Amino acid sequence: MADVVILGSMALDTIETPFGKVERVLGGSASYAAYAASFFAKPAIISVVGVDFPENEKKVLLERGILLDGLKREGKTFHWEGFYEFDMNEAKTIKTELNSLESYKVKVPDHYKDAKYVFLANIDPELQLDAINAIRKPELIVMDTMNFWIEHKREQLLKTIDKADVLVLNDAEARQLFNTPNLVKAANKALRLHTRAVIIKKGEHGALLFTDNKHFSAPSYPLENIKDPTGCGDSFGGALTGYLAKTRDTSEKNIRKAIVYGSVIASFNAEDFSIERLKKIRHDDIEKRFKEFREIREF
Amino acid sequence: MADVVILGSMALDTIETPFGKVERVLGGSASYAAYAASFFAKPAIISVVGVDFPENEKKVLLERGILLDGLKREGKTFHWEGFYEFDMNEAKTIKTELNSLESYKVKVPDHYKDAKYVFLANIDPELQLDAINAIRKPELIVMDTMNFWIEHKREQLLKTIDKADVLVLNDAEARQLFNTPNLVKAANKALRLHTRAVIIKKGEHGALLFTDNKHFSAPSYPLENIKDPTGCGDSFGGALTGYLAKTRDTSEKNIRKAIVYGSVIASFNAEDFSIERLKKIRHDDIEKRFKEFREIREF
Numbered sequence: 001m002a003d004v005v006i007l008g009s010m011a012l013d014t015i016e017t018p019f020g021k022v023e024r025v026l027g028g029s030a031s032y033a034a035y036a037a038s039f040f041a042k043p044a045i046i047s048v049v050g051v052d053f054p055e056n057e058k059k060v061l062l063e064r065g066i067l068l069d070g071l072k073r074e075g076k077t078f079h080w081e082g083f084y085e086f087d088m089n090e091a092k093t094i095k096t097e098l099n100s101l102e103s104y105k106v107k108v109p110d111h112y113k114d115a116k117y118v119f120l121a122n123i124d125p126e127l128q129l130d131a132i133n134a135i136r137k138p139e140l141i142v143m144d145t146m147n148f149w150i151e152h153k154r155e156q157l158l159k160t161i162d163k164a165d166v167l168v169l170n171d172a173e174a175r176q177l178f179n180t181p182n183l184v185k186a187a188n189k190a191l192r193l194h195t196r197a198v199i200i201k202k203g204e205h206g207a208l209l210f211t212d213n214k215h216f217s218a219p220s221y222p223l224e225n226i227k228d229p230t231g232c233g234d235s236f237g238g239a240l241t242g243y244l245a246k247t248r249d250t251s252e253k254n255i256r257k258a259i260v261y262g263s264v265i266a267s268f269n270a271e272d273f274s275i276e277r278l279k280k281i282r283h284d285d286i287e288k289r290f291k292e293f294r295e296i297r298e299f
Numbered sequence: 300m301a302d303v304v305i306l307g308s309m310a311l312d313t314i315e316t317p318f319g320k321v322e323r324v325l326g327g328s329a330s331y332a333a334y335a336a337s338f339f340a341k342p343a344i345i346s347v348v349g350v351d352f353p354e355n356e357k358k359v360l361l362e363r364g365i366l367l368d369g370l371k372r373e374g375k376t377f378h379w380e381g382f383y384e385f386d387m388n389e390a391k392t393i394k395t396e397l398n399s400l401e402s403y404k405v406k407v408p409d410h411y412k413d414a415k416y417v418f419l420a421n422i423d424p425e426l427q428l429d430a431i432n433a434i435r436k437p438e439l440i441v442m443d444t445m446n447f448w449i450e451h452k453r454e455q456l457l458k459t460i461d462k463a464d465v466l467v468l469n470d471a472e473a474r475q476l477f478n479t480p481n482l483v484k485a486a487n488k489a490l491r492l493h494t495r496a497v498i499i500k501k502g503e504h505g506a507l508l509f510t511d512n513k514h515f516s517a518p519s520y521p522l523e524n525i526k527d528p529t530g531c532g533d534s535f536g537g538a539l540t541g542y543l544a545k546t547r548d549t550s551e552k553n554i555r556k557a558i559v560y561g562s563v564i565a566s567f568n569a570e571d572f573s574i575e576r577l578k579k580i581r582h583d584d585i586e587k588r589f590k591e592f593r594e595i596r597e598f
Contacts, residue, residue, distance in 0.1 A: 086480055087480035088480065089480075181385055181386035181387065181388075182522075182523060182525070183503070183521075184521045184522065184523040185523055188523070202504060204482070205501060205504035205505070206504070206505075206516070206518075208521075210521075215521050215595050216595055216596070216597070216598065217505070217518035217519065217521075217595045217596055218596075218598070219505075219516035219518070219596070220516065222482075222483045222507070222509075222514050222516075223481075223483065224481060224483040224484055224487070226481070253598075256597070256598040257598050259598075260598050294598075296514050296515055296516050297515070297516055297517075297518070297596045298515070298555070299515065299517070299552075299555040299556050299558075299559050299593075
């Protein structure tokens with residue numbers, strides 16, 4: 001059985017950054033999240049790809065022990081093409097071809113339905129809600145989203161957030177969703193829904209955790225060479241949920257540790273295109289960087 | 300004798316934020332820095348004001364034990380008028396009247412010249428260099444700057460940085476001065492000059508310390524109500540240098556603590572206009588918030 005069920009997109013990405021270009025490489029929120037989660041627990045993907053999806057990419061995931069029984073296969077794979085400018089801060093989209101994602105309906109395999117940990121990676125909030133409804137008795141639902149859904153499906157998104165335990169989003173999205181420039185105010189508004197915790201990802205500035213009466217600020221890793229930030233947010237969420245699933249401890253204290261493990265994996269992810277860097281790291285590398293995170297915040 | 304000599308501007312500011320407006324209140328980098336430093340050590344100001352400078356503002360500083368023997372008095376006081384928009388991120392200038400600051404020449408009183416700790420708050424880098432040259436055997440020179448000097452006096456600024464021990468600047472300035480969007484790269488370039496440490500202030504995202512082989516990331520305090528961020532950077536630098544002067548310990552480890560004390564004072568400063576909030580805090584408040592800084596970064 002899977003430890004953590006992950007719903008999200010799977011894509012073939014074409015990406016250019018000041019440090020290179022790759023074409024039709026493995027991408028999508030579920031791919032990054034599941035690969036990141038696999039360092040800690042056994043992930044199971046719910047997603048869709050096209051008949052054109054390369055067998056070798058599928059093999060990469062299967063060999064990591066990632067379950068793909070919830071992976072539908074029809075039409076053409078979702079394709080995203082984008083680039084980053086010099087400051088690497090924001091992905092600019094050249095082309096988005098939704099393809100098989102466009103008419104996708106969530107179908108959760110029976111043997112996924114007793115999963116205790118769920119990560120709803122970035123995807124249409126209505127699909128996220130369908131997944132929530134299909135899982136019998138989850139202990140923790142973590143969800144991510146993006147600006148597109150805030151703009152186009154705000155009401156549905158708020159309904160889905162209301163059913164999740166932990167909301168993960170970036171700082172710009174938090175400001176946009178809760179109509180305030182102040183992240184503390186945004187987090188407090190999120191906590192007034194039924195979420196237990198809000199995690200705000202701030203990229204190079206680390207991440208923040210807000211719960212009812214506690215606040216945690218995770219540092220970021222001082223990366224001098226960022227090759228491609230695509231998928232950092234997804235790896236963060238996947239690793240975080242994977243770590244919580246592994247430890248079966250959803251206390252605020254353990255969520256702090258999970259955030260740092262999420263940051264560790266995300267920092268590795270930025271060091272190369274697609275999941276190339278993640279393919280090369282081992283548990284020793286993760287623990288070494290985790291220790292560095294402790295040292296850089298010590299006073 | 301003074302523990303820490305502070306060079307910088309003194310001003311009368313007119314400021315509007317979404318939370319109110321004040322006219323001709325105490326401002327300027329030296330005023331904020333000295334008031335902030337006074338919580339830890341005895342500061343001595345080197346600056347200039349006009350004959351119009353209110354006696355009661357002078358009294359406020361003297362009553363804090365701040366030496367004003369290096370304060371010249373001529374012409375009209377430097378006046379800055381500005382506002383902050385909804386997101387409070389950046390001060391927009393309406394008017395800058397340099398007045399007596401325009402022709403100001405640094406004159407360091409004899410009894411300041413044996414000071415061991417120096418904070419060169421934001422002011423013309425040529426004046427900063429004059430102050431450096433006037434102090435006999437300083438143990439630590441901390442300096443701040445701003446975008447205006449990076450644009451207009453780059454060469455002189457780099458020369459001054461080369462003589463300082465600790466460079467303090469904000470993230471936008473670090474990127475601008477060292478021509479890179481990556482803060483780690485910017486810090487490494489700064490360390491190739493003769494500075495021992497670079498501190499990058501990131502406002503709501505905390506502060507970073509870079510030394511030759513160590514890195515520290517200080518969290519920020521989760522302020523829900525920011526009334527006026529003017530002077531936060533100056534209070535940060537003043538408190539930081541004041542704490543180092545008090546403890547007489549310039550180790551990397553102690554600079555980390557000094558950064559957190561700087562962040563504590565800056566966080567209070569943002570809670571009201573001018574130095575109004577700083578006037579009301581006591582040592583208990585500072586220690587309480589310092590402890591909170593520890594708690595929000597614990598994992």
